Amino acid sequence: MSQSEHGKWTVSSSDESDAEHDCEEPSTSSVLQAEPSKPIGPQYPCSEARKAAHKRKGSPIKFPDTSCFAEMSPAKKQRPSQKGLGWCLSSSEEETESESQPKHEEKLLVKEEESNPPKEQAFAKSEDNELPASHNSMKAVAEVQDTWDLLNGGNPFRFFLTRVKGIKSKYNSGALHIKVFLFLPVNKFNYCIDVEWLIRQYPQEFRNKPLLIVHGEKRESKAGLHEQAQPYKNICLCQAKLDIAFGTHHTKMMLLLYEEGLRVVIHTANLIDADWYQKTQGIWLSPLYPRLTSGSAGCAGESLTNFKSDLINYLTSYNSPTLNEWTDIIKEHDLSETRVYLLASTPGRHQGNHKEKWGHLRLKKLLKEHASPIPAQESWPMIGQFSSIGSMGADQSKWLCSEFRDSLVTLGNSMKTLSNHDVPIHLIYPTVDNVRQSLEGYPAGGSLPYSLQTAQKQLWLHSFFHKWSAEASGRSHAMPHIKTYMRSSPDYQKIAWFLVTSANLSKAAWGALEKNGIQLMIRSYELGVLFLPSAFVNCFQVKEKFSGSNEPATSFPVPYDLPPEQYGSKDRPWIWNIPYTKAPDTHGNVWVPS
Known part of the structure; x- marks a missing residue:
């Protein structure tokens, strides 16, 4: 048993305990069901946590006492005491894990240069996000027009959430599904990919478009991906270099190319069914970028945020001849209407001028050069929200x-040196009950791959934790796979900046200084966009309701509730590789990952 100033933290062979003492091993003989003779798992490369979730969806273990499951739906929010902040974690596995990030990640690039489909051939609203069998209904036409209006200026920030099955329709107003991008003339990038599922998202007439999948798979996983792609003659594969151990190809981006121009979509969802079904995901959708006139200068079409050159530099960092075609395509288009800054990570040990091109030092540079100092800024909290956590030290x-912290608290050139305690840090990560009461139940934790082995090494971290809550957007029970970071005013009414990204809270994603600060080591590919008020208004006001409100267009749609609620004494962070058998989830099941 470990003791800290935040209370007792117990590792035992059971899963949960309300008391602050060693947990007892519960009898599970009446709970566990026989395992199937053949392992159940997804047919695409993914993390061990996602494999466990897929296994439990296919072979659920029912909670023995179903009386407490009766009438159970995603539970209403409760506000327990803030006292104690103690955990009780337990484990049935002792596997070593050096990083909490999934090991297998991919990237997708789709080239579509055919004629536009008629606008009338878009999707009609349905609970299952399916395309209508007929395109003749007035409802379908109206839905098409709404979608085109949405994509072409209805949202000044161009920041959207994905559609969620199982919530009220008003909370899906303004939300997008992947079929929006694949039905329109498009092109793209990504991480974990189910090739067969992806192809099914295309309308039949567009399923033979050329696809270039850039991935980070090796050995067996690479062979499995090639096997998936083999039936599709239009798919090509390209392996991204990951020369540093435990690195991942985590970027999720689409380049959408068609006759009228180019779009860029940077998002947080993997190209698998589970990520577009009942999870909270974020999407930044660029304006439509027109082609430049023939003979335009090489620097033409650049934005005030240097988005075009930064995107080209990011693609160039792959050092892949296969991607040269796409850098040429970007050069041929006018990206001057972009109002966000690109923030990327690429694997390597970066020195000199390259050190500030990537990771958290890139964010520091952008905030120093383009963010405005704020009076009494020392009291403005830093908020991080993510779906996985890496090892951050003792x-x-x-x-x-x-x-x-030093990178993220920077605001302008006049920023004074701050002590470690001047800027509050609030970290939003789902509790066990957040996951248990979610739309998916315990399997939602498969996309939250924080391991016991990592958690045990950083007991100090839970004093920073806050619950996932998103009642304003109707998504408290749609677990987050979105990752966001921001600085907020102490009253949580204003935002100094906001970032949506693929980067979780880890040194692998953001980078760690080495050699007395002269070198930044990054393991993974990541990509996000930074929203700064200077590109829109003087300061972002926080939008009270994510959708359906009459607030000013310059109110920023933060996808979770503010102020964040700190963990209570009985709250524990979701740890994927331990069992939870004392309470059923929303489907009446328990969680036994092995």
Whole structure:
């Protein structure tokens, strides 16, 4: 048993305990069902946590006492006491895990240069996000027009959430599904991919478009991906280099190319069914970029945010001849209407001028050059929200409250040196009950791959944790796979900046300084966009309701509730590789990952 100033933290062979003492091993003989003779798992490369979730969906273990499951739906929010902040974690597995990030990640690139489909051939609204059998109904036509209006200026930030099955329709107003992009003339990028599912998202007439999948798979996983793609003659595969151990190809981006121009979509959802079904995901959708006139200067079409050159530099960092075609395509288009900044990570040990091109030092540089200082800014909290957590060291000074915090609290050139305690840090990560009461139940935790082995090494971290809550957007029970970071005013009414990204809270994603600060080591590919008020208005006001409100267009749609609610004494962070058998989820099941 470990003791910290935040209370007792117990590792035992059971799953949960309300008391602050060693947990007892519960009898599970009446709970566990026989395992199937053949392992159940997804047919695409993914993390061990996602494989466990897929297994449990296919072979659920029912909670023995179904009386407490009766009438159970995603539970209403409760506000337990803030006292204690103790955990009780338990484990039935002792596997070593060096990083909490999934090991297998991919990227998708789709080239579509055919004629536009008629606007009338878009989707009609349905619970299952299916395309209508007929395109003749007035409802379908109206839905098409609404979608085109949405994509062409209805949202000044061009920041959207994905559609969620199982919530009220008003909360899906303004939300997007992947079929929007694949039905329109498009092109794209990504991480974990189910090739067969992806192809099915296309209308039949567009399923033979050329697809280039850039991935980070090796050995067996690479062979499996090639096997998936083999039946589709229009698909080509390209392997991204990951020369540093435990790195991943985590970027999720689409390049959408068609006759009228180019779009860029940077998002947080993998190209698998589960990520577009009942999870909270974020999407930034660019304006439609027109082609430049023939003979335009090489620097033509650049935005005030240097988005065009930064995107080209990011693609160039792959050092892949296969992607040269896409850098040429970007050069041929006018990206001057872009109002966000690109923020990327690429694997390597970056020195000199390259050190500030990537990771958290890139964010620091952008905030220093383009963010405005704020009076009493020391009291403005930093908020991080993510779906996985890496190893950050034995205490907060090793990374979180040193180099990482120093980058994220920067605001303009006049920023004074701050102590570690001047800027509050709020970290939003789902509790066990958040997952248990979610739309998916315990399997939602498969996309939250924080392991016990990592958690045990950083007991200090849970004093920063806050619950996932998104009642304003109707998505409290749609677990987050979105990742966001921001600085907020102490009253949570204003935002100094906002970032949506693929990067979780880890040194692998953001980078860690080495050699006395002269080198930034990054393991993974990541990509996101930074929203700064200077490109829109003087300061972002927080939007009270994510959708359906009459607030000013310049109110920013934060996808979770503010102020964030700190963990209570009985709250514990979701850890994927331990069992939870004392309470059923929303489907009447328990969680036994092995």
